[in-house]
Amino acid sequence: MIRAALLLLALALPAQAEDIVADLSQDRISISTSFSGSEILVYGAIRREAPIPENSDLAVIVTVAGPREDVTVRRKERRFGIWVNTDAAEVRRAPSFYAVASSAPLDRALSRDADLRYGITTPRALGGPGLGRMIGGDFEFLEALIRVNTATGVYGEAEQAVEIRGQTLFSTTIELPSNLTEGNYDTRIFLTRDGDVIDSFYTSIFVQKVGLERWIYTLAHEWPLIYGILSLAIAIVAGWGASALFRWIRV
Numbered sequence: 001m002i003r004a005a006l007l008l009l010a011l012a013l014p015a016q017a018e019d020i021v022a023d024l025s026q027d028r029i030s031i032s033t034s035f036s037g038s039e040i041l042v043y044g045a046i047r048r049e050a051p052i053p054e055n056s057d058l059a060v061i062v063t064v065a066g067p068r069e070d071v072t073v074r075r076k077e078r079r080f081g082i083w084v085n086t087d088a089a090e091v092r093r094a095p096s097f098y099a100v101a102s103s104a105p106l107d108r109a110l111s112r113d114a115d116l117r118y119g120i121t122t123p124r125a126l127g128g129p130g131l132g133r134m135i136g137g138d139f140e141f142l143e144a145l146i147r148v149n150t151a152t153g154v155y156g157e158a159e160q161a162v163e164i165r166g167q168t169l170f171s172t173t174i175e176l177p178s179n180l181t182e183g184n185y186d187t188r189i190f191l192t193r194d195g196d197v198i199d200s201f202y203t204s205i206f207v208q209k210v211g212l213e214r215w216i217y218t219l220a221h222e223w224p225l226i227y228g229i230l231s232l233a234i235a236i237v238a239g240w241g242a243s244a245l246f247r248w249i250r251v
Contacts, residue, residue, distance in 0.1 A: 019199040020060075021045050022189050029176065031209045037178045040064070040205060042101075043171040046191060052167055053193065059102060059109030060162045060170045061190040063120055064205070066097030067183030073141040089141035094126055096181040098155045101172045103162035111195030118197060120190065122146055122155050153177055180207050 022044025029038050042062050052058075071094045075087045100122065102109050110120055119125045126142060149155040154177065162172040176185075185205040190197050 017050050017198075018046055018048050018191060018193075020189055020191050020201040021047050022201045022203075024187065024203060024205065027203065027205050029180070029205060029207045031180060031182075031207065035178055038176045040174045040176060041171065042174060042187070042189065043169075044189065044201070045169050046167070048168075056193050057104065057108065057195075058164070058167055059104045059192045060164060061100065061102045061106075061109060061120060061192065062162060062172055062174065063101075063125070063188045063190075064097070064099045064174050064176075065095040065125060065186045065188075066207075067181050067185075068093040068095055069181070070094070071145060073145050075141070075144075091126065091142060091145055094145065096154070097176070097185065098122055098125055098149075099174050100157040101161040101174060102157075102159050103164050103170065105159050106157065109192055109195065110190075110197075114192065114195060114197045118188075118190065118200070120188075122150075122157060176207075182207055182209055 022042065025041035025043075026038075046058075046060075071091045073089050073091060100106070100120065106121060115121050115124050123142070123146065126146065146155060158172075162170055164170045183206075185207060187203050187205060189201040191199040
């Protein structure tokens with residue numbers, strides 16, 4: 001109710017010719033042992049002070065980017081009947097998760113210049129100015145990273161997944177996988193006409209581990225020696241228990 005009231009209040013405020021008022025169904029996600037993924041509803045409205053332009057293509061694009069990290073991409077080749085790593089390249093500040101949803105095909109909803117400026121499509125989000133960087137190697141490694149992460153659902157583009165009603169209200173859902181990285185997931189919403197961005201909206205989703213997941217994560221990163229000893233002890237106990245149970249069953 002509070003979110004809906006804020007949305008209505010924003011619609012009543014002075015605006016540009018066309019701009020975005022938007023919100024998320026939730027802006028915090030807690031990862032516990034039972035976490036199996038989440039679905040975020042992105043919704044909003046296009047606020048106007050003038051009539052809707054005619055003979056012009058309207059589009060809404062939504063992007064969600066996870067915390068950035070350096071990723072090493074390796075190329076494997078078959079040598080003497082064995083697959084071995086040969087070349088490698090490092091992609092700097094690659095998003096740990098990246099999703100794009102649009103109301104129209106991206107080649108129609110977004111011009112090349114706008115994509116270069118805002119880094120909206122997946123390749124531009126990784127290799128655009130001020131974002132990802134290739135350290136060593138060529139862009140085949142960047143393409144390989146995108147291909148692998150797209151296959152596993154870490155990256156994705158969903159064209160025509162944003163629904164626009166009456167050229168005013170819009171909504172879409174973004175599915176977040178279970179293996180999320182902790183941190184802020186930057187969410188951007190772009191309003192375009194004829195491929196040019198005329199307004200944008202920025203917010204974020206905060207993801208944090210809780211309960212046992214938080215304890216294990218903190219132990220592994222802040223006390224790695226203790227984490228290693230406990231892991232070894234648990235493995236020994238589990239192995240001994242399995243062996244004892246097997247002997248008891250045989251008797």
